[in-house]
Amino acid sequence: MRVAIAGAGKVGRSIALELLENGHEVLLIDKDPAAIKVESVPKAEWLLADACEISSLEEAGLHRCNVVIAASGDDKVNLVVSLLAKTEYGVPRVVARVNHPKNEWLFNEAWGVDVAVSTPRLLSALVEEAVTVGDLVRLLRFSHGDANLVELTLPADAELVGSRVGDVPWPPDTALVTIIREGRVVVPTKDDPLEAGDELLFVTSPDRERELENLLSPYHSAG
Incomplete structure (x- = not known):
């Protein structure tokens, strides 16, 4: 290239x-x-x-x-x-x-x-990512399709810990693209379980970010 x-x-x-x-x-x-x-x-x-x-x-x-x-x-x-x-x-x-x-x-x-x-956003995102768990951090904005790359670290007390990726009702216009687990990059399949501390990277539309954050919060009910 x-x-x-x-x-x-x-x-x-x-x-x-x-x-x-x-x-x-x-x-x-x-x-x-x-x-x-x-x-x-x-x-x-x-x-x-x-x-x-x-x-x-x-x-x-x-x-x-x-x-x-x-x-x-x-x-x-x-x-x-x-x-x-x-x-x-x-x-x-x-x-x-x-x-x-x-x-x-x-x-x-x-x-x-x-x-x-x-650059300032990435630096601030890295700072936020280092001190927050359970909060959505916006990393990149893609102009085509009006989408963002966002990161969220799954809290230990989140309802979705242990759920299979394919069983989670992700918001529309949202794709889980990568899981970073213990320093390893995991390309998620529908059978992969979500674990506490997973760094989840999504591509999502801006108007779905709050819905995604709520879904992965400790207060969401999976039932």
């Missing part, structure tokens, strides 16, 4: 290293000469250019990319890159970094964004 990353700062370089380790082709783009640190990610391709300009994106060969990641520290830049990637080059998957939570509402399909990643 070929991935272009606009923004070669610490975030962009970290993403590039991870993708390269997983066998992907990576192109890092930045207009700041000080950001072009080839020695830091030697296996990546590098391009000194303004990712907000069509001529730069032509040079980058964006039409050959499967994914574009707008990872700069400027939300305006990330929105422009996302829009150009989607509308001018038809990139199948556009992921954009949100630097300021107040701008999060802009990062949607209208701007070409498939997945918006809010």
Whole structure:
């Protein structure tokens, strides 16, 4: 898979290293000469250019990319890159970094964004996840289909502890995609039992989040 990353700062370089380790082709783009640190990610391709300009994106060969990641520290830049990637080059998957939570509402399909990643939200979610059990934590917002990736740690006294995944009346527009149990990733089947302390990751529509939280709370009656 070929991935272009606009923004070669610490975030962009970290993403590039991870993708390269997983066998992907990576192109890092930045207009700041000080950001072009080839020695830091030697296996990546590098391009000194303004990712907000069509001529730069032509040079980058964006039409050959499967994914574009707008990872700069400027939300305006990330929105422009996302829009150009989607509308001018038809990139199948556009992921954009949100630097300021107040701008999060802009990062949607209208701007070409498939997945918006809010760094402050992720950091606060990790803090919340470390100190709360039984509370729903929103991790990511997907613009297509108006869905969120949410996490909830199942309390020991929840009614649904011991229930099989397939027997739980999950809310509509909700899918249990992963169970993290004792550091292991479990792909759930209908026969898997829910255990106390399970970290449950769901993709759900925003208007079903409260219903999901209530279902998994200690006060819900499974009968």
